Amino acid sequence: MKINEAFSPARAIPQGWNALQRAPIPVLVGAVLLILSDYQCGMNTEYEDVADFDLGALLGLFLLFGSLISLLRFLLGVFIRPGYMRMAADALRGGAPSFEAVFSGGDRFWDMLLWYILKFFVLVGTVFILSVPVIPFAVMGGVAGANDAESIGILFGVAIGFYSLFVALPAFIYVEMGLYFGRFLVVLENQTAMTALRTSWKETSGNRLWLLLYRVLMGIFTGTGFFFFLLGGIVTWGITEVGSVRAFLDWRSGTFGEPDSNVPPSGTDVPPVVPAVPPGVPSSTEPPAAPTSPAAPTSPAAPTSPVAPTPPVVPTPPAAAVSPESPIAPATPTPPTSPEPPSTPESASGAVPPRPPSEKPGPPSGSGSPHPDDSSKSSEPGSTPN
Numbered sequence: 001m002k003i004n005e006a007f008s009p010a011r012a013i014p015q016g017w018n019a020l021q022r023a024p025i026p027v028l029v030g031a032v033l034l035i036l037s038d039y040q041c042g043m044n045t046e047y048e049d050v051a052d053f054d055l056g057a058l059l060g061l062f063l064l065f066g067s068l069i070s071l072l073r074f075l076l077g078v079f080i081r082p083g084y085m086r087m088a089a090d091a092l093r094g095g096a097p098s099f100e101a102v103f104s105g106g107d108r109f110w111d112m113l114l115w116y117i118l119k120f121f122v123l124v125g126t127v128f129i130l131s132v133p134v135i136p137f138a139v140m141g142g143v144a145g146a147n148d149a150e151s152i153g154i155l156f157g158v159a160i161g162f163y164s165l166f167v168a169l170p171a172f173i174y175v176e177m178g179l180y181f182g183r184f185l186v187v188l189e190n191q192t193a194m195t196a197l198r199t200s201w202k203e204t205s206g207n208r209l210w211l212l213l214y215r216v217l218m219g220i221f222t223g224t225g226f227f228f229f230l231l232g233g234i235v236t237w238g239i240t241e242v243g244s245v246r247a248f249l250d251w252r253s254g255t256f257g258e259p260d261s262n263v264p265p266s267g268t269d270v271p272p273v274v275p276a277v278p279p280g281v282p283s284s285t286e287p288p289a290a291p292t293s294p295a296a297p298t299s300p301a302a303p304t305s306p307v308a309p310t311p312p313v314v315p316t317p318p319a320a321a322v323s324p325e326s327p328i329a330p331a332t333p334t335p336p337t338s339p340e341p342p343s344t345p346e347s348a349s350g351a352v353p354p355r356p357p358s359e360k361p362g363p364p365s366g367s368g369s370p371h372p373d374d375s376s377k378s379s380e381p382g383s384t385p386n
Contacts, residue, residue: 003207006251007214012243013221019091019242020235027091030084030102031238037077078116082108082187088242089188089249108186114193115186119179122197126175130168134160177208180215184248218244 005011020027082105090097105112141156181200185191191199204211218240225236 001250001253003203003251004210007211007244007247009214009217009221009243011250012214012218012247013239015092015246016239016241016243019088019246020238022095023087023091023097026084026087026097026099026102027238027242028234029099030080030087031234031241033080033102034077034084034241035234035237037073037080074116075113078112079103079105079109081105081183082112084241085184085187085245088245091242092246092249105187108190111186111191111193112183115182115196118193118197119182122179123172123176126172130171134163134168137163173212174208177211178204180204180211181248184245188245188248189252214247 080102083102084105086104087097087101090101137156137160141153141160144150144152144156178201179197181203182193182196185196185199186193222233222236222240224232226233
């Protein structure tokens with residue numbers, strides 16, 4: 001929303017009135033505290049017999065007491081304003097803030113204090129800079145008046161008035177309007193004093209004239225309330241302050257909160273934060289679904305199931321006997337044969353030793369063919385062994 005739309009008296013005043021109806025006590029009591037902190041209270045300084053008092057001591061005491069009161073009022077305003085603005089924002093969101101909310105701005109006290117100090121030095125520096133061109137005219141006008149040149153003194157006086165009215169005053173208003181958003185930024189957006197100064201100066205660019213018109217109209221509205229005694233002034237003061245907070249929130253698109261925002265008003269239960277769940281998984285806040293038939297068991301080949309490790313290979317024990325057809329298995333070694341008995345002289349000469357009668361001739365062990373002598377003898381008919 002644009003500034004000229006948000007900061008409109010026709011929009012801010014009804015919003016302030018609605019907030020006053022939601023939280024009348026915090027709005028009115030806070031307005032009273034702000035009035036006491038922003039305006040000086042009247043003091044009775046008339047005495048029947050002034051001669052009984054030392055004028056210098058009385059003046060010093062008056063200045064000391066007045067300075068102390070002003071300092072306390074200033075600190076009270078610095079402490080009350082953040083809580084009051086937060087309370088107003090809560091009421092504008094549709095909540096019903098309590099009276100204690102007015103005093104809830106302690107965490108922004110130091111930032112608010114630094115903001116007011118920074119604003120003070122900026123405005124005082126602006127006045128000093130704008131006063132520098134007036135010094136030569138004032139000096140020359142005083143010299144002319146001392147030399148009975150009243151016409152020249154009047155001419156310098158007119159020049160000073162023209163400069164003050166058409167140059168110095170617009171420049172001061174320009175600077176002061178550039179700081180208008182500072183307090184809102186410090187409280188409602190938790191910015192530091194220096195950051196709020198830069199942001200306010202940037203955001204008010206091109207809108208200072210409209211903001212000046214808004215402040216003048218809202219000031220007139222506030223002043224009319226004092227014509228209806230003090231209570232009327234308190235009511236219009238509170239409406240103006242709350243309406244300005246709403247204007248700022250509308251312009252910043254609900255930075256702190258709006259009635260239709262997701263942030264619940266104060267005094268209501270905050271729903272728990274539900275963590276995000278992956279798609280397909282039912283949320284814990286949803287009502288339980290109707291019971292369904294149990295799903296089929298997941299196949300072990302599912303990509304999510306871990307792969308079983310391959311068991312180690314058990315070495316095969318060596319076989320007792322390997323087939324001779326196997327080309328790979330080594331041949332079984334042939335058991336050594338028993339050594340033959342040593343040959344006798346008869347065997348060396350070629351004669352066959354006599355066999356016992358109970359033994360039959362046969363081929364010798366380890367040979368598949370008959371002995372040549374035996375074959376020749378068995379072939380003769382009627383032969384008998386020797």
